[in-house]
Structures are given as C-alpha cells and as structure tokens.
Amino acid sequence: MRxxxxxxxxxxxxxxxxxxxxxxxxxxxxxxxxxxxRALIRAARLRCDALVVSIFVNPTQFGPQEDLAKxxxxxxxxxxxxxxxxxxxxxEPTMEVMYPSRFQTMVTLPAIARRWEGEARPHHFSGxxxxxxxxxxxxxxxxxxxxxxxxxQSALVRQLVRDLNLGVEVVVYPTVRExxxxxxxxRNVYLSPDDRIRAATLYKSLQAGAEAIRRGVADREGxxxxxxxxxxxxxxxxxxxxxxxxxxxxxxxSVLTSRVVLLGxxxxxxxxxxxxxxxxxxxxxx
Ligand code: PAF
Numbered sequence: 001m002r003x004x005x006x007x008x009x010x011x012x013x014x015x016x017x018x019x020x021x022x023x024x025x026x027x028x029x030x031x032x033x034x035x036x037x038r039a040l041i042r043a044a045r046l047r048c049d050a051l052v053v054s055i056f057v058n059p060t061q062f063g064p065q066e067d068l069a070k071x072x073x074x075x076x077x078x079x080x081x082x083x084x085x086x087x088x089x090x091x092e093p094t095m096e097v098m099y100p101s102r103f104q105t106m107v108t109l110p111a112i113a114r115r116w117e118g119e120a121r122p123h124h125f126s127g128x129x130x131x132x133x134x135x136x137x138x139x140x141x142x143x144x145x146x147x148x149x150x151x152x153q154s155a156l157v158r159q160l161v162r163d164l165n166l167g168v169e170v171v172v173y174p175t176v177r178e179x180x181x182x183x184x185x186x187r188n189v190y191l192s193p194d195d196r197i198r199a200a201t202l203y204k205s206l207q208a209g210a211e212a213i214r215r216g217v218a219d220r221e222g223x224x225x226x227x228x229x230x231x232x233x234x235x236x237x238x239x240x241x242x243x244x245x246x247x248x249x250x251x252x253x254s255v256l257t258s259r260v261v262l263l264g265x266x267x268x269x270x271x272x273x274x275x276x277x278x279x280x281x282x283x284x285x286x
Contacts, residue, residue: 001083003090007098007138010052010091014140022049026141026168028132031055032072032186033081036147036176041085043173044145052139053082054091056098060106061127072189091139098134106130110159112250116263117152117274120240128153129160136166144168149175149183151261151276155250175275177203183275190271198234199273202264205230205242206277209262213279218256220244231266240265240272247278256281 004010014024025048027040033055045051055078062068075092082090107129109118118125136144146154154172161168175183181203182188182196191199205227212226227242246253247261258281265274 001079001087001090003079003092005092005094005097007093010089010093010138011140013089014052014138017050018140023143024048024139024141025051026135026139026144027051027053028135028144028146029053029055030057030071030186031078032074032189033078034176034184034186034188036149036184038081038085039176040145040147040173041082041087043171044143045086047143047145047171048141050088051086052089052091052141053087054093054135054139056091056093056131056135058098058127058131059095060099060130061124063121063123066121067187067190072186091135093138098131107133107160107164110156110163112159113152113156115250116241116243116265120265120272125153125156129156132157132160133164133166136161136168141168143171145171145173147175148172148278149185149275151247151263152250155248181207183273185273187271192269195236195268195271198236199268199271201231201234201237202266202273202275203277206262206264206275209242209244210277210279213256213260213281220252220254220256223256223262227262227264231264236268238267240267258283 025044027044057071059068079090106126109125113125158170161170177183180200182200208230209223209227212223217223223244224242231237243263244253245261247259260279262277
C-alpha cells in the first residue's frame with residue numbers, strides 16, 4: 001500500500017491507471033477508522049480495481065466551536081486497517097495543500113442541505129461539498145462510497161454529482177451498528193461510559209418510530225411523538241430534531257408516502273449523535 005500526500009502525485013497515479021482502463025474507487029474519510037469504515041472499504045474493494053482511501057480531517061466542515069483540534073487522528077492504526085483490507089493508496093493530504101492561502105472557491109448548497117444538519121451546523125455542508133468535489137477532482141474515481149449513517153451528507157453528495165456532472169457513481173452503504181444498536185462513529189470515543197450506555201436510545205427511538213408506522217400511525221406528529229417518548233426517558237438527552245421526511249428531498253412529510261426516512265439528532269453532554277432509519281410503509285387493504 002502506498003501513502004500519497006501530495007495532490008499532484010495522487011492525480012498522476014490516477015491518471016496512469018485511468019489511461020489503462022483501471023476502475024478507481026474512493027472511500028473518503030476523516031480517519032479514526034472503525035468497523036463502519038472497514039465495511040465501506042470492503043464493499044468498495046469488491047466494486048473497483050484500484051482502491052483509494054482518503055484520510056483528511058477537513059477544517060472547512062467544522063464550526064468554530066466544534067472539535068477540529070481534538071478530532072482523533074490515529075494515523076498508524078488507520079493505515080494498518082487500510083493495509084489489511086487491501087487498499088492500494090491512502091491519500092493523506094495536509095491542510096496546507098488542500099487549502100493553500102490563495103484558496104477561494106466554496107461550493108454553494110442545494111435545498112437538500114438546508115434543513116436538519118444544515119441548520120444545526122451552518123457551513124458544515126458547504127465544507128463537505130467543497131472537499132468532496134476537490135477529492136473527486138484529484139483522485140478521479142469512477143465510484144465512491146459513503147455511509148448511510150450520514151444520510152443527509154449522502155443525499156447532498158448525490159445531488160452534487162448530478163448537478164455538477166462529476167461523473168462518479170455514488171454508493172451509499174448501510175450503517176454499521178454496535179451490538180446495542182448505536183451507529184458506529186469516530187466521535188463515539190468522546191462518550192463517557194455512562195453516556196455510551198445511554199447513547200443506544202437514539203436508535204431505539206428511531207425503531208419506535210418505525211414500529212408506529214407499521215402499526216398504522218399515518219401522520220408525522222404521531223410518529224415523531226413515538227420517537228420522542230423514548231428519547232425523553234433519558235433526561236440527559238437534548239433533542240436537536242426527530243423528523244419524518246421524504247428520503248429524496250429530506251422535506252418533512254405531512255402524509256406518509258411509501259418510503260420515509262426517520263432522522264434523529266440529539267446531544268448528550270458535549271457529544272452530538274445523529275442517526276436515521278429508512279422505513280417502507282406496508283400497503284394496506286382498502
Ligand atoms: O463523512 C466524512 O467522514 C466526511 O464528511 C467526508 C465525506 C470524508 C468529507 O470530509
């Protein structure tokens with residue numbers, strides 16, 4: 001496995017392979033790789049000939065009060081995981097080469113990025129859209145994989161690729177969960193032991209929403225209240241949002257259609273947890 005740090009060297013590597021007709025896959029990450037990333041890397045390995053994992057803690061997607069400085073960076077462990085999973089290149093650019101002093105362009109956002117995480121974390125998605133566009137421009141993958149855990153991010157990337165004709169196939173891979181249902185995330189290491197136990201409640205609340213839909217609850221408020229009931233059992237949680245949305249627009253649904261996505265974001269001490277669940281609504285006999 002090669003470690004490449006310069007965008008020019010990365011682009012040259014890809015250029016050579018593209019000329020030979022090799023299919024390049026990319027898994028963009030911010031490092032601190034966990035089993036969710038491993039699953040993404042494995043899925044990517046099966047879908048391409050040459051696999052690049054980018055490891056870059058992207059400053060433009062962090063707010064001023066967020067955890068950029070303390071974001072975990074276990075680079076040797078990350079490289080080892082990549083090596084074991086048959087990754088061809090770890091692309092690890094520095095902040096200075098990604099955002100040199102003359103850097104000026106940021107991608108503006110489509111409607112899909114406005115609500116939910118877009119409201120809670122202003123500038124976050126603009127940073128994500130910009131860095132993903134840059135990574136696609138440097139690595140030039142034919143296929144890129146993202147985790148469903150960041151549902152709105154995946155929807156944004158799909159829209160970005162369509163709108164800007166980036167020519168990359170975007171694959172969204174199902175969320176990998178701990179045994180108690182907590183979605184894997186690099187930020188879970190921030191949870192205290194007690195909060196780690198509580199954290200699985202978010203997924204349980206999404207499951208309660210899905211269960212309510214299956215029982216026949218057909219309005220948004222009913223489903224949201226089924227989710228909120230579970231979260232409110234844990235006084236330590238502060239709810240940012242619990243939403244019932246159209247999975248393609250992320251707009252809240254008043255009448256539930258055939259497929260919905262339940263989105264949740266809560267705060268537990270200084271840690272913010274997000275999760276989601278796609279639900280297909282059973283057809284009922286009329
Ligand atoms: O999901 C992430 O880890 C990041 O948002 C991404 C896509 C690597 C962009 O920095």
